[in-house]
Amino acid sequence: MAIVNNKPGVLNRVASLMRARNFNIESLAVSVTERSDTSRMTLTIVGDEVHVEQAAKQLYKLIDVLKVQDVTDESIVEHEFALIKVRATKRTRPEIVSVAEMHRSKVVDLGDEAVIVEAVGEPTEIDTLVELLREFGIKELVRTGSVVMSRGSGSIEEQVKR
Amino acid sequence: MTQAGHVPGAGTPAASAAERARRDMLRDARVTARDGVRPRIGADALCEAILLQGSDTIWGYPGGVILPLYDVLVDHPELRHILVRHEQAASHAADGYARASGNVGVCLGTSGPGATNLVTGIGTAMLDSVPVVVITGNVPNALIGKDAFQEIDITGITLPMTKHNYLVRSADEIPHVIAEAFHLARSGRPGPVHVDITKDALMGETKATHPSVAEIEAGLPGYKPKLDGHPRQIKLLAEAIAGAKRPVILAGHGVLIAGAERELLELARTAHIPITWTLLGIGVIDETDPLAYGYMGMHGWKHVNRAIQSADLLIGIGMRFDDRVTGNVRTYAPKAKIVHIDIDPAEIGKNVVADLPIVGDAKHVLDALLPLVTKVDPATRADYFAELATWRTESEGSSWHGSGGFREGVLSADFVVDRIAAGSNFDANLTADVGQNQMWVARYGSFRRANSHLSSGGLGTMGFALPAAMGAAVAVPEKVSWAIAGDGGFQMTLQELATIVQERIPVKIALMDNKKLGMIRQWQEIVYGGNYHSEQLAGPDYLKLCEAYGLPAWKVSKPEEVDAAVAAALAADGPALIWFEIAERQNVYPMMPAGKGLSDLIDKWGDDGEDVTEGATGPRVDPMDPTSGGAK
Structure with missing residues (x-):
């Protein structure tokens, strides 16, 4: 960083x-x-x-x-954010919702033919979720890339000398 | 350095008085201009800022958007503007000025093609860590990004090849940006800094004042060059030196930039260590010093490369283990513990893995090291130095045409370089071009002092010699400035003959004409199985060329004519050229083929010390004449 x-x-x-x-x-x-x-x-x-x-x-x-x-x-918190638009039917919708909920994610848009899942977590967690959702068909996927922060009281911003 | 030194007849009382009178007149004119006749604009601030930084010379070429600056130059008479014939030459001249003097060089061009023509010189300065401030004009603010006439995204182009660059859109920014540009160019690991200034910024009225060094530093929180090496690492180095049996120092440009030649010599004397040097390290030590062992690398001396390959401690100072230095890194200095001292942390571990890295300025590190170094009795290294001496005798004897020519009295290039250096009392600044001539200068230039050798080492820019020698001549007028160029490189920038004649810049040009792209021919002979192509090079009658440009010239094709021609060129008032018709097929030996190691040098010299290359002494080929085998 x-x-x-x-x-x-x-x-x-x-x-x-x-x-x-x-x-x-x-x-x-x-x-x-x-x-x-x-x-x-x-x-x-x-x-x-x-x-x-x-x-x-x-x-x-x-x-x-x-x-x-x-x-x-280093000991860090590394998180990434993703939006995943998944193909959905009336029958598969509850399944998608439960997969999302099991992965600390939530459905932020619910349509007749697709739902958008919002995921936050470590990149590997998002990888897993994407894999699981792939079987329903992913229409669109966007990930922000990781943002990280060191654990503890240290601060990279405070290390910038002025 | 005074401006009087730049002008013809400099130093004579009459000339000085005339110059003073001219300056006073111009200064009065400026005061009048400032006295309400016209307001101070960005272009004035630019001139003031350059002068405040201690630079008094701009190498430039005018054009549309930079004209506001030319409009005020008359009001800043202390600033000498030298009109070149092509912007590339301006960038090389600023580079040569900086290399020879240690001051920041300044070059200038207009937007678009003026700016792109500067790019080659910017890259040259970048790869060799030379402090140059490059100024370009750009189109008015409102036209930026509109593909206006002579508009190009020049800051986008120079971004990866400058230490830093700026686009200035308002006059008020100019004093700070220029001061910061100079600070960045000359501090830490030096390099070129480019400032692109829009026409609005040059023309805008401003009252902005010039910042102090403290203010500049405060504005650069992300820039903190590390000068002092880590004390623990320095202590470890002192211990390593004490334990070494076959230590070798490999000194580079960083030693010269830091001005650490004296400290280097003291280290070598205290611990009795031979000093070797890189191409840009030439001049770190007087080559006649008993501890000066020689130039190493791809075309370095065989004995020097051998010493590196057999060293048990290799101390690299202010250098970067470039591929021309190491060859194949897997076989480089296999027995040595490698110490790497450099101011740029990114150089550590980039090319070779250092066993003992020290980040810091060469002078600071050596100053801290010296009190810790144990005095070594030369007698304890007697065997080592005796072996080094044997190797040296062998290798020098086999790579040198001491008699001046090949068997048939054909002029050899090494002899010419040697006579130029000797004829100038080993005190001239020698600027090389690129190719065989560059290696001959490096090997046979017999350098005695720092910053007397100028060469485009990193970028390898043909056409460098004449404009860079021009810069050196202006920066250090008390030293003779030679441009030693092959016929290839010379033909790339020979338009500057007009500049040196017009400005009376006393560059002495040694044209090493083998009617070939010599290094291309050498590679095609050795690496490409003799499949020659595009290596034959026609050129003009250089005596007629010089006559046309109005500078004295001599043609030399026999060894016995060399000394007289050198003396005549040196005696000439102002610039002069010697056209040396050298052997057409002389190779630079030894040679390390790309990808090979320092122990794999090709050396075709026969046991009797003669070049056994086929055709080395063959009949001359005239590239202009199809019947002589010259045309392809």
Whole structure:
């Protein structure tokens, strides 16, 4: 995860760096932080330790990147949000609802031919739910990518020196 | 450095007085301009900001949207604008200016094609960590993104090849952005910073003041170069040095950037360690020093590569274990504990795995290390140094045309480089181009002082020599500036002959003409089985060319003519060129083929020290003449 300046073009700098250095971004989530002048990015990069460390170091070289933390081996809360539009009939609808409820998810839209399931949780939990829903037929799927936060009292935002 | 040094007849009392009078007149003119005749605009703030940063030279080329700046240049007479003939040359000249002086170089172009022409020089500066501030104009704010005339997304283009870049849309931003750009360009690991300024910002009225260094730093919370190495790691290095039997220092550009040559030498003397260097590390030590062992790598000396391959401790300082340095990393320095000192944390572990990494500025780290280093009695390393000396004798004897030519009296390139260096009392700045000439300069330039060797190492930019030597000549007028270029690279930027004549920039050009793209021909011979293509290179009659441009030139094709020509070129007032007709098929040996290791050097030199390459001494081929086998 990284704290960056909230300025135009910063996302482009990060994406361009990752492309140029041949790192593949698995997922990316960007949002505001507690401070309006900074944004927070959560990047998921798949690779061995050296590869991920190199990605973090290269990110740090960007002037607009204020803090980078590799949380691969840290104690964190990692959550992702997904919306899944599932094909539904009168007969399968209750089944879909119960599958969703069993996975800490809920149905947020109920139609004659489809329902939208909203899921929040660890990426693997969402993977499982998607697998289960696949047998009903998935019409559409959107996932935000992971957002993470370290457990305990430490704060990446407070580590940004000013 | 004073501007008087830039102008013809500099230093003479008459010239100085005239120059002073001109400046006073211009300064008065500016004061008048500021006296209510016209308001201060963004372009004024830009000129002030550059001067405040200690730069007094802009290499540039005007164009539509940058004209507001040219409109006020007359009011800033301390700022010398040098009009080049192509923006690429402006970027290389700013680069050469920075490499030779250590000051930030500044280049300038207009929007669109002016800006894209600067890109090659930006990439060159980026790969070699050279502090350059690149300024481009852009179309008015309202036209940005509208595909206006000469509009291109230049900040999008330079983003991956600059340390940082900016798009400035208002005059009020200019003082801060320019100061920040200079700060970023020269601090930490240096590099090019690009500032794109819209026409509105250049023309807008502003009262914005120039920030202090503290204010600049406060505005950069994400930028904290780490100068001091970790004390525990430094202590471990001192211990490793104490325990080593065959230590080797490999010094790079970072040592020169940090100005740590003296500390490096002290380390080598205290612990009695031979110093080797990378291409951009040339000049870290006087090459005649007993502890100076040599240039290593793909075309480095065989004995130096051998020393690295047999080392038990390899101390890399301010370098990045580039592929031209290591060859195949799996077979690189197999017996050595590798120490890697560099200011850029991302370099550690990028190319080779360091057993002992130290992140920090070379000078800071060496300063902290020196008190911890145990004095080593040279006698305890006598066997090691005796072996190194034997290797050196063998390898130097087999790679050098000391007599000046091949069997048939054909001029050899190594001899020419040696005579240029000697004829300039080993005190000139030598700027190489790219290809065989670059390797000959690196191997035979006999460098004695820091920042006297300029070469496009990382990007390998042909056409670099002449414009970069131009920059060096202006930045360090007290030293002779040679551009040593092959006929390929020279023909890429020879339009700058007009610049050096117009501006009286005393660059001495050594054109190493083998009527070939020599390194291409060498690779096609060795790597592609003699399947030659597009390596024959026709060129003009360079004497007529120089006559047309108005600079003195000499043609040399025999070894015995070299010294006189070098002396004549040096004696010439202003720029001059020597056209060396060198051996057409001389290869640079040894050579490490791509993908191979430092122990796999190809060395075709025969036992008697003669080049046994087929055709090395064959008849000359005229590329213009189909009957001589030149046309393809």
